[in-house]
Amino acid sequence: MIPIDGLPVLTAAEMHAAEQAAMVGEVTEATLMDRAGSAIAQAVARLAAGREILVLCGPGNNGGDGYIAAAALKRQGLAVRVAASDAPRSTGACRAAAIWGGAVEALDRAEPAPVFVDAIFGTGLSRSPSDEIQNALARLAEAAWLRIAVDLPTGVAMDNGKALGKVPRFDVTLALGAVKPSHLLQPAASLMGQVRLLDIGVATRSHARTLTRWHLPEPDANSHKYSRGMVAVIAGSMSGASELTALAALRAGAGYVLHLASAGVSGSAAPHAVVRRDYTADALDEDRIGAVVIGPGLGRDADASARLEAALSGGRPLIIDGDALRLVELGTLAKHKAPKILTPHGGEFTHLFGEVTDDKLSATRRAARQSGAVVVHKGADTVIAAPDGQAILCPEASPWLSTAGTGDVLAGAIGAMLAAGLEPLAAAEAGVWLHAQAARRLGKAFIADDLADALSAVRG
Ligand SMILES: NC(=O)C1=CN([C@@H]2O[C@H](COP(=O)(O)OP(=O)(O)OC[C@H]3O[C@@H](n4cnc5c(N)ncnc54)[C@H](OP(=O)(O)O)[C@@H]3O)[C@@H](O)[C@H]2O)[C@@H](O)CC1
Ligand SMILES: Nc1ncnc2c1ncn2[C@@H]1O[C@H](COP(=O)(O)OP(=O)(O)O)[C@@H](O)[C@H]1O
Numbered sequence: 001m002i003p004i005d006g007l008p009v010l011t012a013a014e015m016h017a018a019e020q021a022a023m024v025g026e027v028t029e030a031t032l033m034d035r036a037g038s039a040i041a042q043a044v045a046r047l048a049a050g051r052e053i054l055v056l057c058g059p060g061n062n063g064g065d066g067y068i069a070a071a072a073l074k075r076q077g078l079a080v081r082v083a084a085s086d087a088p089r090s091t092g093a094c095r096a097a098a099i100w101g102g103a104v105e106a107l108d109r110a111e112p113a114p115v116f117v118d119a120i121f122g123t124g125l126s127r128s129p130s131d132e133i134q135n136a137l138a139r140l141a142e143a144a145w146l147r148i149a150v151d152l153p154t155g156v157a158m159d160n161g162k163a164l165g166k167v168p169r170f171d172v173t174l175a176l177g178a179v180k181p182s183h184l185l186q187p188a189a190s191l192m193g194q195v196r197l198l199d200i201g202v203a204t205r206s207h208a209r210t211l212t213r214w215h216l217p218e219p220d221a222n223s224h225k226y227s228r229g230m231v232a233v234i235a236g237s238m239s240g241a242s243e244l245t246a247l248a249a250l251r252a253g254a255g256y257v258l259h260l261a262s263a264g265v266s267g268s269a270a271p272h273a274v275v276r277r278d279y280t281a282d283a284l285d286e287d288r289i290g291a292v293v294i295g296p297g298l299g300r301d302a303d304a305s306a307r308l309e310a311a312l313s314g315g316r317p318l319i320i321d322g323d324a325l326r327l328v329e330l331g332t333l334a335k336h337k338a339p340k341i342l343t344p345h346g347g348e349f350t351h352l353f354g355e356v357t358d359d360k361l362s363a364t365r366r367a368a369r370q371s372g373a374v375v376v377h378k379g380a381d382t383v384i385a386a387p388d389g390q391a392i393l394c395p396e397a398s399p400w401l402s403t404a405g406t407g408d409v410l411a412g413a414i415g416a417m418l419a420a421g422l423e424p425l426a427a428a429e430a431g432v433w434l435h436a437q438a439a440r441r442l443g444k445a446f447i448a449d450d451l452a453d454a455l456s457a458v459r460g
């Protein structure tokens with residue numbers, strides 16, 4: 001059972017191609033199924049710790065994996081029963097059912113067991129499971145002590161994070177061969193419990209992968225405040241938001257943070273480490289500025305538009321967030337040649353790129369291509385994409401982040417990473433990682449100010 005940080009994420013088409021490529025020489029579909037079944041059995045035996053196991057098997061190869069796993073568990077002397085939603089149909093499932101060879105209970109009459117293993121449907125789900133299947137899953141899951149899904153919980157589509165019908169909550173999902181988009185996309189991701197990969201010897205390559213820890217730049221004896229990275233935050237009508245961004249940039253490790261506001265808007269407030277200057281048209285002429293953040297608290301008035309235009313024409317690496325995402329036009333963005341990162345939440349994304357009609361991964365990739373920017377499409381399932389198609393899917397972040405100002409903090413953290421010299425995609429990933437870790441450390445009911453402060457501890 002492999003933790004999934006930094007692993008490739010394969011869509012249905014990519015997974016199919018990877019499986020086909022793996023089936024060479026003596027390796028057949030049956031070989032892969034045997035590997036999957038024995039890896040599942042090993043994981044289930046470990047998790048079950050001697051408790052009785054009920055494996056639910058479907059008619060396709062997901063069911064086939066279930067029969068092979070049940071047979072292996074039985075050989076180990078564990079108490080295991082099998083129930084089926086349907087007779088085995090695929091060649092693989094028929095072979096596997098024969099290997100099991102034991103009793104098969106009818107799904108609607110199956111008695112619950114403490115450990116419930118769902119191998120009804122996996123990547124081959126083509127429509128909503130019947131009410132009979134949905135009800136049986138709900139009843140058996142409810143009565144179980146531990147719920148384990150094989151590959152994907154039954155009812156979850158593979159690529160778009162959608163649940164087709166009622167899907168119970170699982171404790172563990174064992175991804176076979178590769179992580180798939182629905183392991184990370186909402187609402188499906190929140191039904192999976194812990195996702196772990198089982199290696200079945202399929203080589204996986206993809207332009208998408210899961211979030212991973214970044215080895216962040218550390219200062220050394222030659223460092224000074226400018227070499228650590230200088231971030232300029234352009235303020236607007238609500239300076240609280242841009243102050244949070246400035247604080248977060250410092251806490252994330254920037255060497256120098258400039259807060260540029262209208263005369264009289266911000267003065268001597270803490271933290272005193274933020275350098276506060278009046279915003280002027282030539283404010284961004286300072287060559288040492290490594291990243292400009294614009295949007296948090298910017299407002300949407302004429303001043304805000306003028307500041308955005310100055311930031312876009314200034315040619316410095318940019319992070320465009322909040323109000324600036326409501327003001328900016330796609331055409332202008334594509335013409336801006338310096339590195340840029342957009343950090344929209346769902347509403348801002350729709351405003352700029354239109355409704356997501358397919359899935360968050362495809363939509364974010366498209367947006368990055370259209371805008372020529374790295375796009376951080378925020379939410380419980382943040383997706384980051386670069387114009388060249390590379391994408392990063394993030395595991396479910398703390399729901400306590402759903403409080404005002406946490407996005408301003410993220411923009412500051414990403415600003416610090418960009419100013420420190422990371423490439424835009426790496427800067428976005430590192431910022432999102434720091435932000436998620438800070439939230440995790442804080443636990444519950446924190447506020448955005450706490451989150452900004454906690455970035456220091458995550459760096460430490
Ligand atoms: N390929 C490989 O190399 C490996 C694959 N592996 C395993 O195979 C799994 C994919 O197997 P799979 O393609 O057979 O699909 P699966 O999820 O079992 O379902 C398909 C069956 O269900 C049916 N069906 C679908 N939806 C339905 C519904 N709502 N209600 C009723 N029926 C429905 C569908 O019938 P149809 O849609 O044609 O009517 C078909 O009969 C994958 O998740 C992994 O576990 C591993 O063994 C490693 C090697
Ligand atoms: N329910 C949630 N679960 C996990 N993360 C969330 C949730 N809601 C919001 N977030 C995260 O919190 C931040 C909120 O940003 P944003 O919506 O821009 O807020 P604000 O503009 O108030 O700062 C984003 O990083 C987002 O990914």
Ligand SMILES: [K+]
Nearest residue numbers: 118121152154
């Ligand atoms: K399943």
